[in-house]
Amino acid sequence: MADFTAIADVSQTLVDLLTESLANLGTSVQLNDLQKAPPASNLLTLFLFQIREDGHSRNRPPEVRPAATGVTIKRPPLTIVVQYLLTPWATNHDDNQRILGQTMRTLHDNAIISGPALRGSLLAVQEPIHLALVPLTLEDQLRVWHSINQPYRLSLHYEARIIRIDSLISSTSAVAQSRSIAPADQELPQ
Numbered sequence: 001m002a003d004f005t006a007i008a009d010v011s012q013t014l015v016d017l018l019t020e021s022l023a024n025l026g027t028s029v030q031l032n033d034l035q036k037a038p039p040a041s042n043l044l045t046l047f048l049f050q051i052r053e054d055g056h057s058r059n060r061p062p063e064v065r066p067a068a069t070g071v072t073i074k075r076p077p078l079t080i081v082v083q084y085l086l087t088p089w090a091t092n093h094d095d096n097q098r099i100l101g102q103t104m105r106t107l108h109d110n111a112i113i114s115g116p117a118l119r120g121s122l123l124a125v126q127e128p129i130h131l132a133l134v135p136l137t138l139e140d141q142l143r144v145w146h147s148i149n150q151p152y153r154l155s156l157h158y159e160a161r162i163i164r165i166d167s168l169i170s171s172t173s174a175v176a177q178s179r180s181i182a183p184a185d186q187e188l189p190q
Contacts, residue, residue: 002121006163007051009120010082010129013113014046014160021106027090027099034087034148043089044099049144050083054162070174075167082163083134085144087155100156107131107158122163129160 002009011031018029022044032038032045057079065072088099110117114128122129134157136144145152 002125002127002163002165004165005121006165007048007080007082009118009122010160010163011046011048011084012119013117013122013129014084016119017110017113017117018044018046018103018106022099022102025095025098025102027088027102034085034150037150038089040089040091042095042099044103045085045087045089047085047087047148048082049085049148052081052083054079054081057162067172070172072170072172074170077164077166079162079164081159081161083157083159085155085157087153089153096154100154103156104133107133127164130162132159132161133157134159 015029015031022029025042027042027044029044029046030038032047034045034047038045057076060076060079062076063074065074086100086103088096088103090096090099111131112128113131114126116123118126118129136157141155141157142152144157
């Protein structure tokens, strides 16, 4: 599992993938919190706007591994889903649509990112990132833009799942060395 840098590593993986893909359009890619609108240029911004725990993985059992004196019981990893707002900032409206089209094709063709395309702690553990276009209603899209005090712009919403962040909590427990079963009318030997 990845360490606490996993969220930043997912973002960097996406920036690197899209930077390579959009180079032929003369478009750069950057992480941006959109607190102020970037200057109009051939730019695609990735705004990480939501992180949530994956409900399907929440109740996984602890990991049990053999140890020298018994077993090590490790708390299951935190599994999260991250959502991004991808927005083009070209001066020409048609360029915005080209940037979005190329972005969608790239993320569709790389719906599962694995191997050397991963960055940071994700590369070390080789856990793939699964990408999906998230359909948001116009009302939900407007809420996102309103919450960051920016006028609405045509944008895409993608989620990356499942990112596992390793827990540091573990304990060691002894293993039973022997057991015996006796009929109910007899006492167990001491």
